[in-house]
Amino acid sequence: MTVLLKEELGFETTRTLDARREDMDSQFEKIKKRIKQDYHDEKVLVYMYYSGHGVMATLTKMVCNEADSMLRYWDLEAKLSELSMLPNAYVIGVFDCCRESLTTVEAVQNESPVQGEECA
Numbered sequence: 001m002t003v004l005l006k007e008e009l010g011f012e013t014t015r016t017l018d019a020r021r022e023d024m025d026s027q028f029e030k031i032k033k034r035i036k037q038d039y040h041d042e043k044v045l046v047y048m049y050y051s052g053h054g055v056m057a058t059l060t061k062m063v064c065n066e067a068d069s070m071l072r073y074w075d076l077e078a079k080l081s082e083l084s085m086l087p088n089a090y091v092i093g094v095f096d097c098c099r100e101s102l103t104t105v106e107a108v109q110n111e112s113p114v115q116g117e118e119c120a
Helices: 002-008 021-038 076-084 105-110
Strands: 044-056 060-063 089-101
Touching (some): 021 076, 044 076, 060 089
16 A cells, blocks of 8 residues: 555655554654644645554544553544544545444443453
8 A cells, every 4th residue: 555655646655563552643643743834735635544453432443552451542533533623634544444342331431342352
């Protein structure tokens, strides 16, 4: 995907593999800052392709490469929605992931999956 977008279509790309939560937070803030500073007077298309494990409470969360269950989930859909609120950003998200449900109130509040429902 990176080769196609970057080399064939001329997009700027950022690729993050085996991401930890802090990696995703950092990349997201860089993208948001770049849109605000460098593209404030022109329209920007943000295309995010996520392939990996996912869980869903009300929104889709990606499963990060974290041992600590409190850091394991990153609010993928909410973050893309936040980017879409920028006046000059168009956002497309493709989630190529399994998506298990977080089904109990405690699981949603703690952002940890119900026993036995974590993607394998």
